Amino acid sequence: MWTHIASAWSEGSQLDLYERNGLHMIRVDGWELMNGEYHASEDQLGRLAALLPNSPHPEILVGGLGLGYTLASILETLNTRIHQTQAWVTVAERSGAVLRWFGTHINPRLVATLSSGVRLIESDVADHFGEDRRWDVIVLDVDNGPRALSAPGNAVLYSARGLARCWDCLATSGHLLLWTGFEDREFIGRACAAGFSVTLQSIPLPNRTDQAHVVYVLSRERLSRDDCDQLGLCRAA
Numbered sequence: 195m196w197t198h199i200a201s202a203w204s205e206g207s208q209l210d211l212y213e214r215n216g217l218h219m220i221r222v223d224g225w226e227l228m229n230g231e232y233h234a235s236e237d238q239l240g241r242l243a244a245l246l247p248n249s250p251h252p253e254i255l256v257g258g259l260g261l262g263y264t265l266a267s268i269l270e271t272l273n274t275r276i277h278q279t280q281a282w283v284t285v286a287e288r289s290g291a292v293l294r295w296f297g298t299h300i301n302p303r304l305v306a307t308l309s310s311g312v313r314l315i316e317s318d319v320a321d322h323f324g325e326d327r328r329w330d331v332i333v334l335d336v337d338n339g340p341r342a343l344s345a346p347g348n349a350v351l352y353s354a355r356g357l358a359r360c361w362d363c364l365a366t367s368g369h370l371l372l373w374t375g376f377e378d379r380e381f382i383g384r385a386c387a388a389g390f391s392v393t394l395q396s397i398p399l400p401n402r403t404d405q406a407h408v409v410y411v412l413s414r415e416r417l418s419r420d421d422c423d424q425l426g427l428c429r430a431a
């Protein structure tokens with residue numbers, strides 16, 4: 195049984211935080227936004243974000259925070275490669291309540307140990323797409339996929355215009371990573387038209403042979419076959 199912990203209002207929607215056996219769940223207007231019971235794909239999203247950049251000082255942008263599994267996985271993986279202090283990680287989270295709850299209820303231990311290169315900012319992820327930025331990796335996990343939006347304003351992120359903006363603010367060998375609950379061939383078509391080389395990894399859901407979460411990797415430069423094999427990625431197009 196989930197226990198209700200806190201409520202908040204954000205842009206006309208009601209957010210509720212619940213806890214059960216140390217795990218958390220966030221609902222928006224009664225709909226589940228994120229549940230801590232199963233987070234293999236969010237973890238894998240973070241691992242790929244930390245493993246893909248070649249730079250010794252990678253700059254990674256993450257939108258949004260949610261329950262922070264992707265952030266935790268990025269930091270853990272960076273620590274095995276370089277050290278999180280060598281990287282810059284910016285997390286853009288639109289909801290102030292989600293950011294507050296992360297520090298007070300969800301993962302205060304992680305917040306207390308963040309290095310100075312890790313910033314959690316209340317903002318829309320698109321606000322960080324300035325042309326002067328050259329992100330090594332942009333991670334998008336703000337919706338259930340390019341067609342299942344948590345807010346109508348997010349549609350632009352997956353449009354030809356949004357993809358072109360991401361292209362412009364990525365480093366030459368940068369990557370845009372996208373979490374989605376469903377494969378979307380039209381989105382892949384737009385990503386290819388924008389110039390990206392697209393690979394993907396499917397992460398099966400437990401006890402479901404018919405359903406998987408998907409991480410799309412949109413790369414400005416085509417990944418080598420060895421890189422794909424090592425990272426467990428296959429070509430989408």
Ligand SMILES: C[S@@+](CC[C@H](N)C(=O)[O-])C[C@H]1O[C@@H](n2cnc3c(N)ncnc32)[C@H](O)[C@@H]1O
Binds near residue numbers: 237317335344
């Ligand atoms: C599904 S959760 C992210 C899950 C996260 N990967 C994890 O490991 O828990 C989506 C988050 O994105 C936030 N969000 C939605 N649209 C956003 C946007 N345009 N910019 C920044 N954050 C956004 C939501 O408030 C929510 O906290």
